[in-house]
Amino acid sequence: MSLRESFRVAMSALVANRLRSALTTLGVLIGVMSVVLLVAIGQGAREEITGAIEGLGSNLLFVLPGDGDFGAAPTRSQFTLDDVDELDRELPGADRRVAGSVVGGEPVQAEGERLTTTVQGGTAGYLDVVVRSTARGQPFTESDVATGRRVVLLGAAVADQLFPGQDPIGRTITVGSIRFRVVGVMERVGGTAFGPDRDREVYLPITSAQRLFATTRIDAIFVRASSTATIDDDREIIERVLERRLEPEAFSVLSQDDIIGVVGDILQILTLVLAAIAGISLLVGGVGVSNIMLVSVSERTREIGLRKALGARTRDITRQFLLEAMVLTGIGGAIGLLLGIGLAELVALFAPIPAEVTLWSVLLALGVSVAVGLLFGVLPARRAGRLDPVEALRHD
Amino acid sequence: MTDRPVLLEAIDVSRIYRLGRDVEVPALKGVSFTVEQGDHVAIVGSSGSGKSTLLNLLGALDRPTSGEVRYDGRDVQTLSDTELAELRNRRIGFVFQSFHLLPRLSAVDNVVLPLIYRPGGRRERRQRAIAALTSVGLGDRLDHRPTELSGGQQQRVAIARAVVTEPALVLADEPTGNLDTRTGEEIMALLEQLHAERDTALVVITHEAEIAARAARAIELRDGLIVGTAEGDA
Numbered sequence: 001m002s003l004r005e006s007f008r009v010a011m012s013a014l015v016a017n018r019l020r021s022a023l024t025t026l027g028v029l030i031g032v033m034s035v036v037l038l039v040a041i042g043q044g045a046r047e048e049i050t051g052a053i054e055g056l057g058s059n060l061l062f063v064l065p066g067d068g069d070f071g072a073a074p075t076r077s078q079f080t081l082d083d084v085d086e087l088d089r090e091l092p093g094a095d096r097r098v099a100g101s102v103v104g105g106e107p108v109q110a111e112g113e114r115l116t117t118t119v120q121g122g123t124a125g126y127l128d129v130v131v132r133s134t135a136r137g138q139p140f141t142e143s144d145v146a147t148g149r150r151v152v153l154l155g156a157a158v159a160d161q162l163f164p165g166q167d168p169i170g171r172t173i174t175v176g177s178i179r180f181r182v183v184g185v186m187e188r189v190g191g192t193a194f195g196p197d198r199d200r201e202v203y204l205p206i207t208s209a210q211r212l213f214a215t216t217r218i219d220a221i222f223v224r225a226s227s228t229a230t231i232d233d234d235r236e237i238i239e240r241v242l243e244r245r246l247e248p249e250a251f252s253v254l255s256q257d258d259i260i261g262v263v264g265d266i267l268q269i270l271t272l273v274l275a276a277i278a279g280i281s282l283l284v285g286g287v288g289v290s291n292i293m294l295v296s297v298s299e300r301t302r303e304i305g306l307r308k309a310l311g312a313r314t315r316d317i318t319r320q321f322l323l324e325a326m327v328l329t330g331i332g333g334a335i336g337l338l339l340g341i342g343l344a345e346l347v348a349l350f351a352p353i354p355a356e357v358t359l360w361s362v363l364l365a366l367g368v369s370v371a372v373g374l375l376f377g378v379l380p381a382r383r384a385g386r387l388d389p390v391e392a393l394r395h396d
Numbered sequence: 397m398t399d400r401p402v403l404l405e406a407i408d409v410s411r412i413y414r415l416g417r418d419v420e421v422p423a424l425k426g427v428s429f430t431v432e433q434g435d436h437v438a439i440v441g442s443s444g445s446g447k448s449t450l451l452n453l454l455g456a457l458d459r460p461t462s463g464e465v466r467y468d469g470r471d472v473q474t475l476s477d478t479e480l481a482e483l484r485n486r487r488i489g490f491v492f493q494s495f496h497l498l499p500r501l502s503a504v505d506n507v508v509l510p511l512i513y514r515p516g517g518r519r520e521r522r523q524r525a526i527a528a529l530t531s532v533g534l535g536d537r538l539d540h541r542p543t544e545l546s547g548g549q550q551q552r553v554a555i556a557r558a559v560v561t562e563p564a565l566v567l568a569d570e571p572t573g574n575l576d577t578r579t580g581e582e583i584m585a586l587l588e589q590l591h592a593e594r595d596t597a598l599v600v601i602t603h604e605a606e607i608a609a610r611a612a613r614a615i616e617l618r619d620g621l622i623v624g625t626a627e628g629d630a
Binding site: 001005009012302303306307308309310313314316390393 | 455484512
């Protein structure tokens with residue numbers, strides 16, 4: 001019996017049981033659709049987040065508390081402003097390549113308007129180092145930081161909300177319980193789906209922020225290398241300087257690539273977990289196919305007996321039922337794939353989560369769905385092929 | 397008759413069914429006979445005589461417990477399942493009491509069925525099926541489904557399916573068992589006509605003495621043994 005003939009026989013059996021075939025297909029369809037959709041979302045999130053990190057510039061080194069193991073519990077920072085000064089002295093080249101930062105959340109209010117924002121305290125070079133600029137007004141000066149002057153820069157969204165339609169510069173706001181004078185408004189960044197909304201932050205001189213948070217520590221140090229070529233040299237100097245002052249486990253120096261690597265790995269695992277969860281539904285669909293094929297074999301026992309009497313070989317019967325299973329899952333896979341891609345596009349259109357359909361998820365979903373047909377079709381198909389024609393013909 | 401080549405030989409054939417661990421039911425206890433090419437043989441017996449068991453063995457659907465069933469000189473015991481399937485496909489045409497047509501297929505597709513298990517193009521298969529249906533008088537019922545046909549017509553479709561492969565032997569198991577007397581008579585006449593025209597051996601298994609009497613030879617089975625052979629009218 002030719003493969004084409006087997007295919008025709010399989011199709012005619014499936015068409016004869018349209019509703020059942022459609023429902024069985026549905027299980028696989030939903031499985032494949034979820035794999036494609038969830039992987040697309042996971043992958044999109046990964047692109048978005050690594051893109052946001054890359055936006056910080058590739059020359060940036062992050063000095064963070066802890067030994068750099070992202071799986072470990074957060075470590076309390078032991079950095080102080082002296083560390084920033086020391087690094088600034090030791091690192092060659094232009095000044096203001098080193099910035100310290102301290103972060104907290106505080107309510108901000110002005111003229112009855114009140115909102116909770118992220119408060120960033122920065123040294124004088126902070127905005128230059130992290131490549132941010134003011135739209136209006138001036139960034140902090142060295143003397144602002146040295147004297148702990150109570151001045152504030154507003155994120156664009158904060159300015160809009162506290163002073164709608166007005167110029168906030170020169171006005172006074174309360175951060176926590178301390179009053180600050182607005183000296184500038186930041187350039188608008190635009191939100192991303194993940195991570196903090198930079199437009200909803202306010203910036204203080206780091207000394208003022210430390211007083212507000214009642215701390216002498218700082219949370220992180222940023223170092224901008226003069227070029228990508230010198231990044232490793234800078235890293236060595238930073239490590240040498242800090243090792244004199246702190247335990248080696250108390251800090252770690254990460255480049256942008258390090259962070260993208262770690263974050264990318266985490267998000268890749270997230271994507272795989274999503275794919276695995278969706279894969280379970282695909283597996284359940286496969287079990288449904290197996291189940292229905294077993295029912296079909298027992299219903300068509302007499303037909304199998306007749307075909308054998310007429311000269312069908314064991315392998316003709318096995319192949320016919322295997323093809324039926326594979327056509328069921330193949331069609332489910334193809335429709336599920338199209339729906340998955342369509343939904344991913346819809347999600348990208350209407351939600352802040354970008355979705356990215358990847359070739360590997362498409363091939364994986366299609367391959368798995370046909371493989372599921374093969375895997376779960378084998379048992380019923382072999383059972384059909386092995387039926388004794390005498391018994392099968394007598395069956396009713 | 398003895399000058400014709402032997403198609404099928406049963407030599408001391410017995411078949412024992414095992415039910416459970418210790419229970420053995422002997423259905424055939426040593427049966428020997430031959431069917432020559434173009435022969436017309438009836439196998440007669442009441443239910444329980446072993447005639448269904450013999451049908452399965454003659455139809456190469458089953459293998460004997462001991463003894464030999466030889467087709468064209470080849471012992472079926474030595475053939476693999478695949479070789480048996482090919483033997484059934486090429487040499488044997490089955491006609492069953494309950495027709496065994498596939499309800500979702502049209503008459504012509506039912507007749508095509510044995511042809512799909514051998515090489516050949518679709519168009520040629522269909523032409524052969526149409527020719528076979530025409531030869532049983534159903535040239536105008538090609539696209540009818542079994543449920544749209546009378547019992548006699550369904551059995552005619554089954555006969556067309558049996559002869560479409562041009563087998564050496566048509567094996568008919570109680571072919572008139574589900575039909576009224578007049579239709580049964582017509583079906584027997586058709587089987588005999590095709591047998592005569594095509595020089596195909598015809599083995600009819602029946603419990604009716606009248607039908608047995610139409611054959612050249614009638615072999616009577618009782619309790620798994622041959623108890624008599626009668627030369628018929630034909």
